[in-house]
Amino acid sequence: MTLITLDKQIGKLPKKIKFCKNCVVSNQRPRTDINSDGICSACVWSYEKNYKIDWKIREKELKDLLDKHRKSNGEFDIVVPSSGGKDSAFVAHQLKHKYGMTPVCVTWAPAEWSYIGRKNLEAFTKSGYYTIASIHDGVIHRKLCTLGFEYLGQPFAPFIYGQKAFPYHIANQLNISLIMYGENGELEYGGSTKYKYQSHESPDDWQEFYFKGTTVGKMVDIGYQRGFFKKDETKSEYFKYYKAPDANIISEKKIEMHWFSYFKKWIPQENYYYGCKFTDFRANDFGRSEGSYTKYASLDDKLDGLSFYLSYIKFGLGRASRDAQQDIRMYHITRDEGVRLVQLYDGEFPKKYFQWYLDYLNINEDFFFEVIDFYRNLSNVWEKRGHKWNLKYIVK
Numbered sequence: 001m002t003l004i005t006l007d008k009q010i011g012k013l014p015k016k017i018k019f020c021k022n023c024v025v026s027n028q029r030p031r032t033d034i035n036s037d038g039i040c041s042a043c044v045w046s047y048e049k050n051y052k053i054d055w056k057i058r059e060k061e062l063k064d065l066l067d068k069h070r071k072s073n074g075e076f077d078i079v080v081p082s083s084g085g086k087d088s089a090f091v092a093h094q095l096k097h098k099y100g101m102t103p104v105c106v107t108w109a110p111a112e113w114s115y116i117g118r119k120n121l122e123a124f125t126k127s128g129y130y131t132i133a134s135i136h137d138g139v140i141h142r143k144l145c146t147l148g149f150e151y152l153g154q155p156f157a158p159f160i161y162g163q164k165a166f167p168y169h170i171a172n173q174l175n176i177s178l179i180m181y182g183e184n185g186e187l188e189y190g191g192s193t194k195y196k197y198q199s200h201e202s203p204d205d206w207q208e209f210y211f212k213g214t215t216v217g218k219m220v221d222i223g224y225q226r227g228f229f230k231k232d233e234t235k236s237e238y239f240k241y242y243k244a245p246d247a248n249i250i251s252e253k254k255i256e257m258h259w260f261s262y263f264k265k266w267i268p269q270e271n272y273y274y275g276c277k278f279t280d281f282r283a284n285d286f287g288r289s290e291g292s293y294t295k296y297a298s299l300d301d302k303l304d305g306l307s308f309y310l311s312y313i314k315f316g317l318g319r320a321s322r323d324a325q326q327d328i329r330m331y332h333i334t335r336d337e338g339v340r341l342v343q344l345y346d347g348e349f350p351k352k353y354f355q356w357y358l359d360y361l362n363i364n365e366d367f368f369f370e371v372i373d374f375y376r377n378l379s380n381v382w383e384k385r386g387h388k389w390n391l392k393y394i395v396k
């Protein structure tokens, strides 16, 4: 079978690879610019975040926003998308206990919870957060994950669709006009700086920034053509939760989303300590995550490891790179330490759940590696010598 991709961003990446001189990211991370001084957009932002932004003014903006939406009758007045992880623990706890809001937390379930992910969500709710969880139609979600793996090089794609869209549906159903997401990932970790000085985006931005140019509708069409979905399955009402509500509804109900990271300095490692203290968050009990040196980020889903591995395949930037980029920017480690950690761990194969990936995606091992090599071949970062693939450049 000839493989094709619907990932619209991979072909747009610069052919000439450049690494940031301050951190370990390269210009292969989509929408990440490296300026004439050799510094990436996320490091430029990090400098501003640490030294230029007046966070007292930003907090005043937050208080004004919350005052506008606060309800005094005990009803929920803010939606907090939450996995039970460290970041949503920070956002929900601050909103409830520091700013007196009444949050309803909203969880879009992973493909399959890891043990620690499930435990953290339970601990989070036990610490006082009413949470509405969308548990998938396992047949449909699984087929979307398989299509995501093949057509986008990202089995996580249906999670990303719903994680963005589902909170809007709950806001609409409960007549809540404010949704508070955690961080503007494009700004914090590298990507578009379109909303550098703005606290919000619109669902119109999702396709380009998060969906690799391909909506769930397109995935369902492909799934139907390929025989993954039967005609009646494609009409399932459940698909609506992978898409934002109609723009007219959002506008009529004046539903707004904002990023907490616009108002409060975003430091992932601090969120980890905060979550441990206030919502009984726990890191991996088996130590560092495969592919990295950390143990507290992106733990919820058994697919997490594969998702990071595919980022390594497509962009040459895996899980250790992602963690080191952030830790360097926040002065937790030096660039030299980051480089060594990337060289040690980035691209470590996620073997812990490998058999589970094959079972869950309903594919065999040969096809798995066929897709991996297809994306290596599309990327700018690999070359094949004989039968062996090598990265063209390694950060140093």
Ligand SMILES: [Zn+2]
Pocket (backbone or CB within 6 Å): 020, 021, 022, 023, 024, 025, 039, 040, 041, 042, 043, 044
């Ligand atoms: Zn950088």
